[in-house]
Amino acid sequence: MVSVLNNVLLEEILQQVRPLIGQGKVASYIPALAEVPADRLGIAVCMLDGTLYQAGDADERFSIQSISKVLSLTLALTRYQDSEIWQRVGKEPSGQPFNSLLQLELEQGKPRNPFINAGALVVCDMLETRLTAPRQRMLELVRVLTQQPDINYDRHVARSEFDHSARNAAIAWLMKSFGNFSNDVQTVLHTYFHYCAMTMSCGELARCFLYLANQGRGLGQGEPLLTPKQARQINALMVTSGMYDGAGEFAWRVGMPGKSGVGGGIIAIVPGEMSIAVWSPELDASGNSLAGTAALELLADRIGRSIF
Ligand code: DON
Secondary structure (H helix, E strand, C coil): CCCCCCHHHHHHHHHHHHHHCCCCEECCCCHHHHCCCCCCCEEEEEECCCCEEEEECCCCCEECHHHHHHHHHHHHHHHCCHHHHHCCCCCCCCCCCCCCCHHHHHCCCCCCCCCCHHHHHHHHHHHHHHCCCHHHHHHHHHHHHHCCCCCEECHHHHHHHHHCCHHHHHHHHHHHHCCCCCCCHHHHHHHHHHHHCEEECHHHHHHHCHHHHCCCCCCCCCCCCCCHHHHHHHHHHHHHHCCHHHHHHHHHHCCCCEEECCCCEEEEEECCCEEEEEECCEECCCCCEHHHHHHHHHHHHHHCCCCC
């Protein structure tokens, strides 16, 4: 039987998945991320009219990490012709870990998609070229979409990423060697790490990404952020590449466009209806939140939603 979506249902779902905490691993390759308590668990759902349902630690901010890759692509789509973007980054799943260098060498420095590190770095390179202050512009966008003027970067996390940036720097330099990277590598890495180190709560994430459920029109915006077609295309990319090499499993279990981050957050979209955010810091083998994925699977079942 299909359940009514409300705070009580979300509470029930969190209770059901809480026993999974302890079965995953908090990301530790960036020391600042390993400091986050593993028992945090939150969920929030934002409906098209802005109504927000939430449960658990849905008001606590955490590092959004790779979820920011959707926002950087969105910003790029507002500053570039679509064709300018897609000649520098592909639209195919990579089937490789998010920080892999392997395909880049074989495929002449063109990343498979904008949601792996290489792709996001190319997108940040493009933003560096066309925006005078890319870090400030991102905050302005997110603050409008969430209607929260105090959203900011966690400088401690950004610093920690910068101190462990060898692999991302290698990716950027490899792309430069193929002529697919225009700006100074350190400058672009600085922007990329700050985007990853943005902190938001589940409630804020659900509000922020409502534009993907609402044909490109964000909360608190007069003009649409994206065209309906662009919003649809980002959702398609999230289905194929939003969960790294766990995209197939996620489509099977949850059946919604989704994007994860190693901070343990996941956003998921039901086009035309709602945007959802979950948070549980422990990750599965593919680097996606373990209890978060389980919560989304249960929610999809209980409210009878899937795009398939
Ligand atoms: O590039 C990195 O290492 C991180 N700041 C972003 C990684 C991330 O969230 C990847 N995915 N789940």
